Amino acid sequence: MTGQGQLPQSPISGLELSNVACVRGGRMLFNGVSFALGVGDALIVAGPNGVGKSSLLRLIAGLLPAYAGQILRHGKVALADEHMALDARQPLAKALAYWARLDGGSVEDVAAALACFDLSHLADVPVRMLSTGQRRRATLTRIVLSRAPIWLLDEPGNGLDSAALALLDQAMADHRAAGGIVVAASHQPLHLPGATTLALEAAE
Amino acid sequence: MSALLRIIGRDLRLSLGSGGLGLPVAFFLLVATLYPFAVGPDGALLARTGGGVLWVAALLAALLPIDRLVAPDAEQGVLDQYAVRGIGEELVASAKIIAHWLSFGPPLMLAALPAAALLRLDAKTLASVEIGLLAGTPGLAALGVMVASLTAGLKRSGALAGLLMLPLAIPLIIFGAGSIGDFGGGALRFLAASSLFLAALAPFAAGAGLRALRD
Numbered sequence: 001m002t003g004q005g006q007l008p009q010s011p012i013s014g015l016e017l018s019n020v021a022c023v024r025g026g027r028m029l030f031n032g033v034s035f036a037l038g039v040g041d042a043l044i045v046a047g048p049n050g051v052g053k054s055s056l057l058r059l060i061a062g063l064l065p066a067y068a069g070q071i072l073r074h075g076k077v078a079l080a081d082e083h084m085a086l087d088a089r090q091p092l093a094k095a096l097a098y099w100a101r102l103d104g105g106s107v108e109d110v111a112a113a114l115a116c117f118d119l120s121h122l123a124d125v126p127v128r129m130l131s132t133g134q135r136r137r138a139t140l141t142r143i144v145l146s147r148a149p150i151w152l153l154d155e156p157g158n159g160l161d162s163a164a165l166a167l168l169d170q171a172m173a174d175h176r177a178a179g180g181i182v183v184a185a186s187h188q189p190l191h192l193p194g195a196t197t198l199a200l201e202a203a204e
Numbered sequence: 205m206s207a208l209l210r211i212i213g214r215d216l217r218l219s220l221g222s223g224g225l226g227l228p229v230a231f232f233l234l235v236a237t238l239y240p241f242a243v244g245p246d247g248a249l250l251a252r253t254g255g256g257v258l259w260v261a262a263l264l265a266a267l268l269p270i271d272r273l274v275a276p277d278a279e280q281g282v283l284d285q286y287a288v289r290g291i292g293e294e295l296v297a298s299a300k301i302i303a304h305w306l307s308f309g310p311p312l313m314l315a316a317l318p319a320a321a322l323l324r325l326d327a328k329t330l331a332s333v334e335i336g337l338l339a340g341t342p343g344l345a346a347l348g349v350m351v352a353s354l355t356a357g358l359k360r361s362g363a364l365a366g367l368l369m370l371p372l373a374i375p376l377i378i379f380g381a382g383s384i385g386d387f388g389g390g391a392l393r394f395l396a397a398s399s400l401f402l403a404a405l406a407p408f409a410a411g412a413g414l415r416a417l418r419d
Contacts (some may be wrong), residue, residue, distance in 0.1 A: 061284075061287075061288050062287070062288065063284055063287055063288065063418050064418070064419070076289075076290075077288055078288070079284065079285070079288045081281065081284070082281075083279075083280055083281025083282075083284065084280065084281070085280055085281040085282045085284070085285045086280075087214075087218065088280075089221060098210070098214055099285065101210060102207060102210055102289065102291075103289070
């Protein structure tokens, strides 16, 4: 289960898990998960429902403590899960600008990131009016805006049409070309050339 | 520091957007308006009891937005996003306390002016109420965020939060109402001390509550 990526000498971004185990609600979801990702690498986390794909992403993000093992992160992390974390009453661009400013960015970045996911025409629409696919794209826009080298995407393709999936593939490719890392838990086939696949199995 | 200010700004904007400013003030003034109807137009009685009534109204007004303080942010993943960015839970809690105070503390102090007229309070009593509110409302805000953080993970936590907060707020009420009158100086100091104690403790208690929400 070890990825091909080698941590470079002076990593801009890197992610290394060794023998990580996760216990939720008194039940061990998985154990012995190890991989190492370096600049430009991608990992697809696969496995049946409930095996702990989302929990693995939350472990990497530091939101859950690992039951055992070690997680080494070089660089900041951006997490896209089922929560949009955008204020429902605000126009999309303003809601995104809140996170952009917290991440040290500016309002101009928002416009560029919106264009990445073809949302520019919705910049002034309140977040609560967005459709499922548009909400998903808004969440991904927040990830692009974060400027974090490690992207953790939980089912990023859910609810996206084929045009939006192509935009997602492009965004992930650009991110990897710039030296970033993508970890995606997905049921849908994602276009991540050269990505390692980690098949999570339930712990015995 | 800039993260603190941004979170304060956002929470303040959200509470203003959802009627946060108008609601506590309207509630406060409503109590001040209804009380003379309930006890009768006896000016001396009103002047003697009015200060205490204002304190009860202030406590209940602080309680009004309590289910909006933390629970929506937890449900929408905003707290997770703070954590992913390495923004500490104590900092988030401090920002929420400051934003909550700004959304009801100063407005109540302003609303106390017309309320004092309705209750026939003299200038000296009004001054005691204003100073007491200035000293006591930060404690109420701290209590509110603390209780909101501890109950945010529960379904329909609003009523439970009220039940939890009211007994904890009793010292503030006693010293707050006690600070009105001729011998109120000692009570005012106790009020300030309780408020300071709560404001110092709450970021840590609330921070622990926010951390526990993630599990």
